[in-house]
Structures are given as structure tokens and as C-alpha cells.
Amino acid sequence: xxxxHKDIPTFTTGTFKENYFRPISDVTSSTEPSYNxxxxxxxxxxxxxxxxxxxxxxANRLDFFMVNLITGGEGIKTFGLHEYYAKRGMLCFExxxxxxxxxxxxxxxxxxxxxxDADFFQENAQAAEIIANxxxxxxxxxxxxxxxxxxxxxxxSFFQEMEKEYLSNSLFKSDIMRAFLIIxxxxxxxxxxxxxxxxxxxxxxxxxxxxxxxxxxFNKDFESIKGFEAVPSxxxxxxxxxxxxxxxxxxxxxxxxxxxxxxxxINERIVKEASQLLIHTELSIAEIxxxxxxxxxxxxxxxxxxxxxxxxxxxxxREKQVKF
Numbered sequence: 001x002x003x004x005h006k007d008i009p010t011f012t013t014g015t016f017k018e019n020y021f022r023p024i025s026d027v028t029s030s031t032e033p034s035y036n037x038x039x040x041x042x043x044x045x046x047x048x049x050x051x052x053x054x055x056x057x058x059a060n061r062l063d064f065f066m067v068n069l070i071t072g073g074e075g076i077k078t079f080g081l082h083e084y085y086a087k088r089g090m091l092c093f094e095x096x097x098x099x100x101x102x103x104x105x106x107x108x109x110x111x112x113x114x115x116x117d118a119d120f121f122q123e124n125a126q127a128a129e130i131i132a133n134x135x136x137x138x139x140x141x142x143x144x145x146x147x148x149x150x151x152x153x154x155x156x157s158f159f160q161e162m163e164k165e166y167l168s169n170s171l172f173k174s175d176i177m178r179a180f181l182i183i184x185x186x187x188x189x190x191x192x193x194x195x196x197x198x199x200x201x202x203x204x205x206x207x208x209x210x211x212x213x214x215x216x217x218f219n220k221d222f223e224s225i226k227g228f229e230a231v232p233s234x235x236x237x238x239x240x241x242x243x244x245x246x247x248x249x250x251x252x253x254x255x256x257x258x259x260x261x262x263x264x265x266i267n268e269r270i271v272k273e274a275s276q277l278l279i280h281t282e283l284s285i286a287e288i289x290x291x292x293x294x295x296x297x298x299x300x301x302x303x304x305x306x307x308x309x310x311x312x313x314x315x316x317x318r319e320k321q322v323k324f
Contacts, residue, residue, distance in 0.1 A: 008099060010061040010259075013040050013115060019060065022052045033167050037174030039119030040064065043159065043166045046111045047072065053109050057102035061259050064117045065137065067184065068092040069159055071152060072110030076103040079143025089147040091155060091188055093136035097259025098143075112159035114181065121178065133272070134185060135192060145191055158184050211257040213243055214250065218266055225273050225291060228283070233293045236262060271307045274300075278316040285312050 011019055035041055044051050046068075053073070070090045077086040078101045079094060085105075086092065094100055096118075121131055135141045147155060162180045165173045217239055221232050239262070240247040254262040270292050277288050289300035304312045 008059050008061060010063055010097075012063050013042070013117070016060075016062060017051075020054060020057055021050065022054055024050055035166070035174070037120070038122050039117045041114070041116045041120050041166070041174070041177060043112060043114035043162050043177075045163070046070070046109045046113060051113075053102070053104060055104045057100075059099055059101045061097055061099055062094055062115075063096050064115050065096065065131070066092075066094040066113060066115045067181070068094075068113045069111045069152075069155055070109075071156065072108045073104070074106035076105065077101070077144075082143055084144050086144070089149070089152050090144050091147055092144040093134075093188075094143070095137035099257065099259065112156070112163065114159070114162060116181070120174075135189065136185075142192065145188060147191075151191070155184060155187070207253045207257050210243060210245065210250070210253050214239055214254055214262060215258075215265070217242060218262075219269065222269060222273055225277075228291065230291050230293060231270075267303075267307065271304060274304060274312065275308070275315065278312055279319045285316075288312070 009019075046053070053075075059078075068091070070086055070092065071088055074085070074087045077084050077092065079092065079098060084090070084092075087106075118131065131137065136143060158180050162177050165176045165180070170176065218234070221234060224231055236247050236250060240250045243250065245253075251261055251263075254260075254265070258265060260268075274288055274292060277283055277291070278285075283291075285301070286297045289297045292300065294300035294303065301311050301313070304315075308315060310318070
């Protein structure tokens with residue numbers, strides 16, 4: 001079944017459970033542990049009776065991140081541009097706005113899933129940067145890797161430790177859970193970099209192919225930043241022409257697949273690159289503004305604050321304090 005992107009629901013941390021899991025009759029037993037740290041975080045066992053996965057979960061988007069470790073059960077799972085046969089040993093990653101769906105093929109689900117939002121990392125700028133650049137969370141990124149038995153036990157131990165902290169009254173539970181989660185993601189990234197990733201079947205969908213082509217095209221423009229040269233000043237008309245489609249078709253298609261208009265994807269990349277320059281170089285804000293073709297430093301500052309809720313100068317100052 002094809003969906004118009006306006007028909008695909010977006011679930012929050014408060015609404016996704018009723019759509020992802022089978023109804024339970026004993027509501028008195030479903031009290032959640034208290035978590036009072038920054039942002040939102042939860043971790044649960046996939047074999048918990050409260051979190052028995054529905055047989056079919058139609059196309060949807062989440063407004064938070066989710067990491068799944070599958071040690072039991074099987075099914076067909078889509079993450080953004082890719083489709084997987086999920087089974088024992090699969091470590092899966094979902095990010096806000098990415099279209100996902102599920103079709104169960106074998107029951108007896110087991111393992112863990114944890115969910116968190118961007119604010120969970122708000123007090124750790126380095127961790128927040130890891131999330132922003134994490135390959136599994138990108139629009140066209142790989143959504144899962146396949147683990148061997150030794151690796152299953154290794155990663156399972158970290159999910160067990162996160163669960164212990166989540167259920168505890170530890171004073172530093174949020175810091176400890178965050179640290180374990182970062183280890184899980186960095187170790188998974190190491191496996192992926194070493195070529196340890198699951199063979200995926202691309203959905204033969206024109207919209208997905210167009211979104212991948214657009215993402216590759218605009219990301220290539222940012223390669224000039226490595227040599228501190230200005231990013232080419234290209235608008236959506238240019239990209240549409242390069243891809244042999246109309247601008248409106250490009251906007252509608254990318255919005256449907258990625259959950260965000262193409263202009264927003266480009267702006268988010270600008271903010272990410274500018275943030276790295278603010279942290280790791282001595283370039284002035286005016287020089288950074290020039291690299292991204294802003295007419296003035298003040299215009300760049302307003303643009304940056306709109307996405308980051310902080311001015312570029314205050315962001316640089318804050319990150320220097322974090323470092324030292």
C-alpha cells in the first residue's frame with residue numbers, strides 16, 4: 001500500500017506504545033520507573049508482556065530515537081530507504097522523521113529496545129555531536145547491522161546495565177545510562193566501518209532513489225569546507241535541474257521520504273558544519289558566515305539561533321568552557 005506523506009502518522013513517546021504493542025488488560029502492572037533526568041529515556045525488554053509487538057505496524061514516523069537489540073523473533077522491518085529481514089542478532093537504529101514499518105514473521109520476541117530524544121544529550125555537547133553525525137541515524141544511512149553470537153552477548157551486557165540503572169534510584173543514573181548508550185553506538189559504528197553490516201535490500205521506489213540522489217548531491221557541495229573554501233551557492237532549482245525533476249516534485253518527494261523538506265535538510269547540514277567550525281577552528285563568525293554564503297554575520301547569527309536556540313558566539317564560548 002502506498003501512503004501520501006500527509007497520511008503517515010508521527011508517534012511521540014506518549015503515543016507510540018498504543019500503536020506498536022498489543023493491548024494489555026492488567027493496566028495496574030504497567031507503572032513505569034521514574035526518570036527525572038534531562039530529556040526522555042526508556043529501556044524495556046522485548047519479551048515483557050507489556051511490550052509484545054503487534055503483528056503489523058503500518059508506515060509511521062517517530063519523533064524520537066530508538067535502538068533495538070533483537071535476540072528473538074523475526075520480521076520484515078523498513079528503516080527509511082532500506083528494508084531488512086530482522087532476526088536474532090540484529091541491532092537496529094531509528095531516528096526522528098524516518099519512515100518505518102513492521103511485519104512480524106515469527107513470534108517469541110526477545111531482546112531490548114531503548115528510546116530517547118535529543119534533549120537526553122543536552123548536557124553533553126560531545127555526545128550530542130555524536131548523535132548528529134551518527135551514520136545509522138542519517139536519512140540515507142544503514143539502519144541495522146547483523147551481530148554474531150559473541151557480539152550479541154557483548155551488546156546485550158550493555159543493555160542489561162542500562163536497564164539496571166533505569167530501574168535504580170542511582171543519583172547519577174542518567175549519566176551512566178548515557179555513557180552506556182554512547183558505547184553501544186560507537187562500538188556499532190566500529191563494526192560498520194569495518195564492513196560488518198547487514199546486506200540490505202533497497203526498496204525499488206522512485207521516491208527513495210530520488211531522495212538518495214538529492215542527499216548525495218547536496219552533501220557533495222559541502223566537501224569544499226574541508227579546504228576552508230565557500231560552499232557553492234546552489235538553490236533547490238539547481239538541484240531539481242541536476243536531477244531532471246521539477247522543484248515542486250523534489251520538495252514533495254523528499255518531504256515524503258525524509259520527513260523534512262529538502263531546504264531543511266540543507267540548513268541542518270549548514271548548522272552541523274558551522275558548529276564544528278565554531279568548536280574546532282579559530283575562524284571568526286564573519287569568516288564562517290562567508291563560507292556558507294550568508295550576506296552578513298548578523299543574518300547568519302539569526303539563522304543559527306533559529307536551529308540551535310543559541311547564538312554562534314555563545315555556542316563557541318560554551319563549548320570552550322566544556323573542553324577546559
